Amino acid sequence: MQAGIAVRLGIASLLALGAANADTPSAQADYARFCSGCHGATFSISTRAEGEARSRQEIAAVIRGGNTQRGMPAFGGQIPDARIRALAEWLDTQATNGASLGATIAAETLDQVRSSGFVLMRAAESSIPYVGYFGERSSLCYPNVDLTGVRSIELNYAKGSDEAGRYAVLVGDGIGKARRNLGEQRTKPTGGWETFARHRIGLAEELSGRHELCFYGVEGG
Known part of the structure; x- marks a missing residue:
């Protein structure tokens, strides 16, 4: 199984969740095309640096008009304004310290030290990054996820075979503590x-607070 573009947390219906972040794939594609050459393949808090306190409107303004002092070109003439706003929203989401109800977690932002049995890849046509070769005994872990009020998780994945496969959603509370199967x-x-x-997969119990969220390959892929 290829763990897809995003792991989506939610409590609303599938339709509402899809509408809430419909521009995520195009924003990721724009980042890969226009931004990754200078800011790296995966945007994170560390690559945001001094922009930590900027609003989404300010981020959009920088994308649109550039920053001559830092050598950043203006993209207002290359990217339509609606896509600039979507890109700014996605960048702000990636730089937020931890996800919460209704948020989208990009699959490739996993904790690579705590995860295993995967390969970071890019889609052939769109260049959108994803996590590939997720199979039996693989684990994809995301730290500091606010699970308050979350009763289901929507996983966007691809699978090209009929091989039987099964995964589990595990939640942990720190190194050395057993993870719970939800x-x-x-x-x-x-x-x-x-x-x-x-x-979509429903969770066995409702949690509160921040936890480590993991997907574990129980069998197959």
């Missing part, structure tokens, strides 16, 4: 290894 689900073929589809 639910398991079988994976389904999506029509191709880069044909992503959203699948």
Whole structure:
């Protein structure tokens, strides 16, 4: 299984969740095309640096008009304004310290030290990054996720085979403490290894506060 473009947390319906972040794939593609050459393949808090306190409107203004003091070009003539706003929103989400209810976590922002059995990849046509080769005994872990009020998780993944597969959602509270299994689900073929589809899994209990969120390959891929 290829763990897709994003891991989405939510409590609303699938339709509402999809509408809330409909521009995420195009924003990631714009980042890969226009920004990654200077800011790195994966945007994070560390690459945001002095922009920590900027609002989304200010981020959009910098993308639109550039920053001559730092050598950043203006992209207002290359990227439509609606996409600039979507890109600014996505950058702000990536730089926020921890995700919460309704947020989207980019799959490739996983904790690489605490995760195992995966390969960071890019889609052939769109260059959108994703986590590939997730299979049995693989684990993808995301730290500092606010799970307050979250009762389900929507995972965007691709699977190109009919092989039986199953993954579990695990929640941990720190190194040295056992992770809890909050639910398991079988994976389904999506029509191709880069044909992503959203699948929702309900959680066995409602949590509060910040936790480490992990996806563990129980069997197959």
